[in-house]
Amino acid sequence: MRNKRTDFDDDFLFGVATSSYQIEGHGFGGAGPTHWDTFAATPGNVVRGENGARACDHYHRFEEDFDLVRNAGFDAYRFSTSWARVLPEGRGTINQEGLDYYDRLTDAMLERGIKPCVTLYHWEMPSALSDLGGWTHPDVANWFADFATIIMDRIGDRMHSIATINEFWCVTWLSHFLGHHAPGHRDIRATARAMHHALKAHGTAIQALRAQGHENLGAVFNLEWATPADDSSAAKRAAELHDGYYNRFFLDAVFNGSYPKIILDGIEEHLPKNWQDDFPIIQSPVDWCGINYYTRSVMAPDSGPWPGVKTVEGPLPKTFMNWEIYPQGLYDFLKRTADEYTGDLPLFVTENGMAASDDLIGDTVDDTHRMEFIDLHLDAVRQAKADGVPVQGYFVWSLLDNYEWALGYEKRFGLVHVDFESLERTPKASYHALSKALRT
Secondary structure, X not given: OOOOHHHOOOOOEEXXXXXXXXXXXXXXXXXXXXXXXXXXXXXXXXHHHOOOOOOOOHHHHHHXXXXXXXXXXXXXXXXXXXXXXXXXXXXXXXXXXXXXXXXXXXXXXXXXXXXXXXXXXXXXXXXXXXXXXHHHOOXXXXXXXXXHHHHHHHHHHHOOEEEEEEOHHHHHXXXXXXXXXXXXXXXXXXXXXXXXXHHHHHHHHHHHHHHHOOXXXXXXXXXXXXXXOOOOHHHHHHHHHHHHXXXXXXXXXXXXXXXXXXXXXXXXXXXOOOHHHHHHHHOOOOOEEEEEEEEEEEEEEOOOOOOOEEEEOOOOOEOXXXXXXXXXXXXXXXXHHHHHHXXXXXXXXXXXXXXXXXXXXXXXXXXXXXXXXXXXHHHHHHHHHHOOOOEEEEEEEOOEXXXXXXXXXXXXXXXXXXOOOOOOEEEOHHHHHHHHHHHO
């Protein structure tokens, strides 16, 4: 790889990321059902109907997996907690086995010199709460804050950093408007309420964690650059709309205490009553901002109801997800976020990576494509730093090939190949290249 640890500041954080449902094995340890279990059990939602009941069995194999993190030379490990593992009904009775598991997980990281970076929610709504409306329910902010305080009362004293909700857009728009992820709704009113309530839940949890005395609290946004399909005013407006509901809606709320007018024009009538009164909670100060970045979308106008836009095929090389490889977008987002939203607040690239077929031949996966992808995006990070952006860390998605949500187990993002029958782990060429770069 071109980029090495020595090309960055001494305190620049290199990490690798995962999420609970994608790797742990949700069928283990007394975890309650989630809306993802229901979504996967419904024909047509998930490739081959696959679910996370076993996943990578990280629940039993985390020691082996943390050895891989340590041996590669990563400073930090970004993981998530499962709400339903800790509170099987979402509220009420605590599953002590779940708390004990995250306790063991935390200690195992620290024993290896790995900084634990927790995300409280990565898309696993307990079924009992989903039955009540999940993110559309007006009480969900308090439910989430209660979960946050319970799990952080157990492990928060040993966390390097704490994030609330991973990827507001995926939790809300992708799951309630497009219907591609659990709970699989396609309803603009549900979407508007989920968007607002998720942001309020973030702020409510930040306040509850501050009251507990926790520090280094952050928010994580997935951002996707929007490019007009042509020079027409209609295409430019389509890109502006995509930027609005994908990126600016959530950043504007947390850092500016407002929603973009271009999006309010489409959803204001569906927002909860007195939604404006919640901005002081939503704006609860954070200590850092995380950006998850993968690709861009080329946008064009479309007929039909609001927002009346569509994504069209772009000309750039693509990953196995059919996502364009566009590292310029990472630079642009780092620069724009610092200039327009966060100022001197530390920024972190909390996810960046690519999917590929990654065939195992013998004991080798030659994923030089992934090395180049990471290098291109580290180039963008270095350029942003050179231009004064306070970016202080970079996390690769992902440590392991895992359950890729509605796409089942066929899309591989990992630095480590997983045989989903035997569960054998095989570090790929990218893992070895990164290890060399980090230890140089």
